[in-house]
Amino acid sequence: MNMAAINYYLLHYGMIFLFILFLLEYLNAPGLSAGIIMPLSGIWVKEYGQSIILAIIVSVIGGIIGSVILYGLGRFCGKHIIDKWFYKDKKKKGYIRKKIDFLKEKGAIGVFFSMFIPGIRTIVSIPAGALKINILEYLLFLFFAVFIWNTALILSGYFLGSAVFSYLNIT
Numbered sequence: 767m768n769m770a771a772i773n774y775y776l777l778h779y780g781m782i783f784l785f786i787l788f789l790l791e792y793l794n795a796p797g798l799s800a801g802i803i804m805p806l807s808g809i810w811v812k813e814y815g816q817s818i819i820l821a822i823i824v825s826v827i828g829g830i831i832g833s834v835i836l837y838g839l840g841r842f843c844g845k846h847i848i849d850k851w852f853y854k855d856k857k858k859k860g861y862i863r864k865k866i867d868f869l870k871e872k873g874a875i876g877v878f879f880s881m882f883i884p885g886i887r888t889i890v891s892i893p894a895g896a897l898k899i900n901i902l903e904y905l906l907f908l909f910f911a912v913f914i915w916n917t918a919l920i921l922s923g924y925f926l927g928s929a930v931f932s933y934l935n936i937t
Contacts, residue, residue, distance in 0.1 A: 772803060776810045781824050788825045788916070792832025794888040800919060801884070808923025818924055822917050829912040830905070836891035837904060844896020866893050874903035881911035 775783045784807055791798040804825065811821045840847065848866070865886065869876040877899065880890040894904055 772806055773810065776807070777814070780816070781820060784821060785824045785828045788828030789832045792829045792888055792912075793835060800887075800915070804916060804919030805923030805927060808920040808925075809927035810923075811920070812924045812927065818920070822913075822920055825916040825920060826909070826913050829916055830908060832888075833891045833908055833912065834905070836889070837895040837901075840892035840895025841898060842895075844892065847892055848896055865890075866897070869893055869897055869899070873899050874907040877904060878907035878911045881908070881915060887911075887915070 772787070775787075787798065787803050787807075791800055791803055807821055807825065808818070810816065811818050865880070869880070869890070872879070874894075877890055877894050881887045891908075
């Protein structure tokens with residue numbers, strides 16, 4: 767999905783589209799990069815006079831629901847998913863094993879820190895579920911990580927978006 771399409775849907779469907787966008791991003795849907803959609807959401811909110819607080823709340827709810835779906839998938843199908851998908855690339859197997867060992871050792875706080883690593887943040891919930899990390903601890907640390915990440919990226923678009931567009935001669 768390109769920026770023009772995202773902008774079109776934002777204009778026509780507003781916060782409902784934002785929710786769906788964030789839900790899909792946290793489900794690791796292809797083509798939806800947090801580095802694009804979250805700042806773009808901040809720009810949209812500012813340009814069209816929407817509530818920045820509501821946009822952040824909607825993004826956090828979408829992020830948490832998407833992550834919890836992956837946690838549940840990991841909880842019920844975790845070993846199969848990890849063996850089939852995560853260990854598929856033999857070059858990355860050692861790296862992935864280290865990350866899973868980190869989660870085993872750190873538990874929910876490991877999820878918190880992993881949520882700030884691009885490429886890891888949207889899939890960390892699968893091994894968290896497979897490791898059966900306590901769901902209440904998981905949700906607590908997940909909430910704070912999603913809130914911090916989403917807020918920072920949405921606010922970057924809100925405060926810097928038009929300046930970046932001006933600098934790049936994009937209108």
